[in-house]
Amino acid sequence: MQLNNPLQSCCNLWPLPLLTILILILISCGSPETTEPETSSVESDSTINSDTSIESISFELGQAMESKRDRFGLLVLTNGKLIVAGGKEVGMQAQSGNFNRTVEVFDPIKSVWTFTGEMKEERMSPKLFELPNGNVMVAGGLSGARDPLISTEIWDPNTGTFTMGPEMNRSHNEMGAVTLNDGRFMIIGGSSYDKDIGFQVALSKETEIFDPESETWTDAAPMAEKRANHRAVVLNNGNVLVVGGGKWDGPYLKSIEIYDPNTDSWKYGAEMSKGRVAHTATLLSDGKVLVVGGKGKMTVAEIYDPNTDTWTLAGETNKPRGDHATLLLDNGSVLVTGGIGYLSEAEMFDPKTSTWSIVGSLNTGRIRPAVTRLSDGRVLVMAGVGKDGMLASVEIYKD
Numbered sequence: 001m002q003l004n005n006p007l008q009s010c011c012n013l014w015p016l017p018l019l020t021i022l023i024l025i026l027i028s029c030g031s032p033e034t035t036e037p038e039t040s041s042v043e044s045d046s047t048i049n050s051d052t053s054i055e056s057i058s059f060e061l062g063q064a065m066e067s068k069r070d071r072f073g074l075l076v077l078t079n080g081k082l083i084v085a086g087g088k089e090v091g092m093q094a095q096s097g098n099f100n101r102t103v104e105v106f107d108p109i110k111s112v113w114t115f116t117g118e119m120k121e122e123r124m125s126p127k128l129f130e131l132p133n134g135n136v137m138v139a140g141g142l143s144g145a146r147d148p149l150i151s152t153e154i155w156d157p158n159t160g161t162f163t164m165g166p167e168m169n170r171s172h173n174e175m176g177a178v179t180l181n182d183g184r185f186m187i188i189g190g191s192s193y194d195k196d197i198g199f200q201v202a203l204s205k206e207t208e209i210f211d212p213e214s215e216t217w218t219d220a221a222p223m224a225e226k227r228a229n230h231r232a233v234v235l236n237n238g239n240v241l242v243v244g245g246g247k248w249d250g251p252y253l254k255s256i257e258i259y260d261p262n263t264d265s266w267k268y269g270a271e272m273s274k275g276r277v278a279h280t281a282t283l284l285s286d287g288k289v290l291v292v293g294g295k296g297k298m299t300v301a302e303i304y305d306p307n308t309d310t311w312t313l314a315g316e317t318n319k320p321r322g323d324h325a326t327l328l329l330d331n332g333s334v335l336v337t338g339g340i341g342y343l344s345e346a347e348m349f350d351p352k353t354s355t356w357s358i359v360g361s362l363n364t365g366r367i368r369p370a371v372t373r374l375s376d377g378r379v380l381v382m383a384g385v386g387k388d389g390m391l392a393s394v395e396i397y398k399d
Helices: 006-013 016-029 033-054
Strands: 071-075 081-087 104-108 112-115 127-130 136-139 154-158 161-166 176-179 186-187 190-192 199-201 205-212 216-220 231-234 239-242 256-260 267-268 282-283 289-292 300-305 310-316 325-328 334-337 345-350 355-361 370-373 378-386 391-399
Touching: 071 127, 071 370, 081 154, 081 378, 127 176, 136 186, 176 231, 186 239, 231 282, 239 289, 282 325, 289 334, 325 370
Parallel strands: none
Antiparallel strands: 071 081, 081 104, 104 112, 127 136, 136 154, 154 161, 176 186, 186 205, 190 199, 205 216, 231 239, 239 256, 256 267, 282 289, 289 300, 300 310, 325 334, 334 345, 345 355, 370 378, 378 391
16 A cells, blocks of 8 residues: 655645645744754764763862961872971961961871871971881971071971971972982972072072982082972983973973983973963873963963973863862873862863863862872862962862
């Protein structure tokens, strides 16, 4: 049996003028055939969004620190605990505060912070290193009198007490600091106190290395340029990459330098596209280095390849980032939190596609948070400064 075409049947039943009107109405309103592609288009857009974005994450409030802190030292110990030292704390003015000599330890099993012994000196922005015997060295930073410090202190976890350690050869604040592959500690540049001219200098190029075996500091080769507020990263080959730096009010350096500990020598690498201060540098899983943000409402990110000494653009963050924190996650992505403007939006960088996605929000927007990853996969975003002043709060994301 042959089925009749419905439209043909209509043609046989309706006069031509009425049929013409009916066809025009159908065309303007659409038919099942014309609405189907619109439905498909919506589904297609949804698919594209889910393919190009990273799964959203949530931050839960954790146990707050015992003290509100900004610009403090942080170290993950080999036993899995965290130690934080110094920084600014709340004073008469919530935003500026006083300098801090207190120290806390976080137990990841109990999820609690506990005060340990106090340092001998107040310190902002000190650097922390774990010694082979499990003790911790706290080096440099800015004193309560606002002078760069030459002193170090040693914390004994068994007694919770501090003793003065071996002095550095010169004072350092806003410096770079790394642990070399051979176990020595290196301090790089920063603001200093020049003994020859008798006052503080904003930038220095001097570097020094501490040997835990001999318990001595030794001058290393100086950089070619004076730097403070720069970033230092140990590359996979053991060399040290130093990126950017400068005074807070400019100018900001585009240049990078690379230190070879085997020859005690520095060399220039290829310049970045932009000068940067208040930026971050993160070693990626493939050995390249991701540089993000900086002062000046900067969104452009770049990746340095040490094998070819070249930079490539790595997209732009959705929010300008400066005084933020970055962390390499277990899946190879990079999490970015906080930043100038008390940013709460968290972003993720996918190195496979060089794309950025906003993936969630902190409960409290903050500048200069500290961030680290525990052995169980928990990511802790800690303290810093919020709109109402310094913070003690801790937020947790499970990687």
